[in-house]
Structures are given as structure tokens and as C-alpha cells.
Amino acid sequence: MKKENINTIIKLFEEEYGQAECTLDYINPLHLMIATQLAAQCTDARVNMITPALFKRYGTAGDFMNADRGELEDLIRSTGFFRNKAKNIIACCTMLVNEFGGEVPQNMESLLKLPGVGRKTTNLVLGDAFGIPGIVVDTHAGRLSRRIGFTNETDPAKVERDLAKQIPKDKWIILGHWFVDHGRAVCNSRKPKCEICTIAPLCRYQKNL
Ligand code: SF4
Incomplete structure (x- = not known):
């Protein structure tokens, strides 16, 4: 993906989901x-x-x-x-x-x-x-990465590798949380709501519809 498009996607996710956090409860x-x-x-x-x-x-x-x-x-x-x-x-x-x-x-x-x-x-x-940068590739991250156009891979380790090449390291941690939030709220597994998606103009899936 073009660097400027990646930066725009990051900015849009940031505006939409801000400092999203892990949704599992834990104390240590x-x-x-x-x-x-x-x-x-x-x-x-x-x-x-x-x-x-x-x-x-x-x-x-x-x-x-x-x-x-x-x-x-x-x-x-x-x-x-x-x-x-x-x-x-x-x-x-x-x-x-x-x-x-x-x-x-x-x-x-x-x-x-x-x-x-x-x-x-x-x-x-x-x-x-x-606080050590790592990219979490769960089911949401894999699905969204393929749809948006960050990767064509299905193996999580390869998806992680492709994301690491394109996403600035200081966004690795938060990106995983944004994928979860966006995957749950908008880019659902069965029927993505592309019509209300803020990153739709930059998404490969939407362009190929
Ligand atoms: S445009 Fe559609 S497929 Fe692309 S990220 Fe948004 S909801 Fe998902």
C-alpha cells in the first residue's frame, strides 16, 4: 500500500477509536x-x-x-x-x-x-x-488486513510480517486494538458495512465491489 494511504488510514482509525485498549480484564x-x-x-x-x-x-x-x-x-x-x-x-x-x-x-x-x-x-x-511493540494478528486483524489490502496472506505470521513492513512501529500495539474495534463495529466477518466505513475510499475490498 502507498505510504500516504497507510498514514491516512492510521489517522482515520485514530479519530474513530482513539486510544483503544485490550478488552480483556487483567491486573498483571x-x-x-x-x-x-x-x-x-x-x-x-x-x-x-x-x-x-x-x-x-x-x-x-x-x-x-x-x-x-x-x-x-x-x-x-x-x-x-x-x-x-x-x-x-x-x-x-x-x-x-x-x-x-x-x-x-x-x-x-x-x-x-x-x-x-x-x-x-x-x-x-x-x-x-x-509496552514493547508487537502486532497482534487475531481473526479481526487477519480479515481486515486482507480486505483493506495490507496483505494477501492467510497465515497469521505472514500477515504480521506484511503489517510490520508497512505500519510505523509506534502504531503496532494500538493497530491491533483498532482492528478489533473496527472489525466488531463496522467490518464484520459476514457483512461489512462499507457504506458507513470511514476508510472505504482507501480499502481494496470496497474498490473491487
Ligand atoms: S470498506 Fe468495507 S471491507 Fe473495507 S474496511 Fe471498511 S467495512 Fe471493511
């Missing part, structure tokens, strides 16, 4: 990491309903490491795929305790070693918990 990096794992194949709203009780019961990586698996599964059951998620959370927190002093590491290489933690979670935690 560990809780954000776990909430993000729970949000896989689930909505943030649903995750936010169960995390207050979850984080009250398990406050630290050590607490999760020592959790009774059945009890943990019960607490996260409504987020779906709860057996696998519980298994990964316990394994992830065991590694945090054994290799990282119980703290969430602040670099991609270490985060990617943790069970159940992929690039999406890594970039979200780096960006929102530590």
Missing part, C-alpha cells in the same frame, strides 16, 4: 497471558466473566502450577476447550516457575517457549503488559 502480565489463552475460540466478554473468580483463586504462576486440574477445569469450563486450556495453563506456569522465576518474560523468544503461548498471545502480552 500473568493474568493477561492466561486471559489471552482462555480467549482462544471464545469471546473476551465470556473470559471476563470467569477471570475474577479464577484470579482470586490463583494469583501467581506458582498457584496455577500447583492447581488441582479438575478444579481449574471447572473454573474455566465455559470458555470452551477447557481440558486443553487447563493442561496448557498448568504447563505454562510450571515453566514460568522453573525457568523464569515465576515472572512473565519480557521477550518474544522466551514467551514462545511457553506451552499454549503462540505469537498472538506473545505480541499481546509484550504490547499491553510491557
Whole structure:
């Protein structure tokens, strides 16, 4: 995409959504990491309903490491795929305790070693918990990036790579949140509302209609 068009899109998103934030509730990096794992194949709203009780019961990586698996599964059951998620959370927190002093590491290489933690979670935690630029490619970011014309790729890692080449680094964190807000409010998966979309004149999908 042309640089001037990218800058205009950024400006329009900024005007529309401002300082958008992560819609998962959390109070520390560990809780954000776990909430993000729970949000896989689930909505943030649903995750936010169960995390207050979850984080009250398990406050630290050590607490999760020592959790009774059945009890943990019960607490996260409504987020779906709860057996696998519980298994990964316990394994992830065991590694945090054994290799990282119980703290969430602040670099991609270490985060990617943790069970159940992929690039999406890594970039979200780096960006929102530590302010380290990362581009979160979730379902909204992938869909919007393809429609707008930032990429033709479907593999999230390749979408992330294409976005990183085009988007100024100081906008990487906020861009992920704008994609979520715009994807929910306007550029829906089934039927995008192009007629009310502020970036429509610059969007590849709209031009090809
Ligand atoms: S013009 Fe349509 S397809 Fe493009 S971003 Fe807006 S809503 Fe989505």
C-alpha cells in the first residue's frame, strides 16, 4: 500500500477509536497471558466473566502450577476447550516457575517457549503488559488486513510480517486494538458495512465491489 494511504488510514482509525485498549480484564502480565489463552475460540466478554473468580483463586504462576486440574477445569469450563486450556495453563506456569522465576518474560523468544503461548498471545502480552511493540494478528486483524489490502496472506505470521513492513512501529500495539474495534463495529466477518466505513475510499475490498 502507498505510504500516504497507510498514514491516512492510521489517522482515520485514530479519530474513530482513539486510544483503544485490550478488552480483556487483567491486573498483571500473568493474568493477561492466561486471559489471552482462555480467549482462544471464545469471546473476551465470556473470559471476563470467569477471570475474577479464577484470579482470586490463583494469583501467581506458582498457584496455577500447583492447581488441582479438575478444579481449574471447572473454573474455566465455559470458555470452551477447557481440558486443553487447563493442561496448557498448568504447563505454562510450571515453566514460568522453573525457568523464569515465576515472572512473565519480557521477550518474544522466551514467551514462545511457553506451552499454549503462540505469537498472538506473545505480541499481546509484550504490547499491553510491557509496552514493547508487537502486532497482534487475531481473526479481526487477519480479515481486515486482507480486505483493506495490507496483505494477501492467510497465515497469521505472514500477515504480521506484511503489517510490520508497512505500519510505523509506534502504531503496532494500538493497530491491533483498532482492528478489533473496527472489525466488531463496522467490518464484520459476514457483512461489512462499507457504506458507513470511514476508510472505504482507501480499502481494496470496497474498490473491487
Ligand atoms: S470498506 Fe468495507 S471491507 Fe473495507 S474496511 Fe471498511 S467495512 Fe471493511
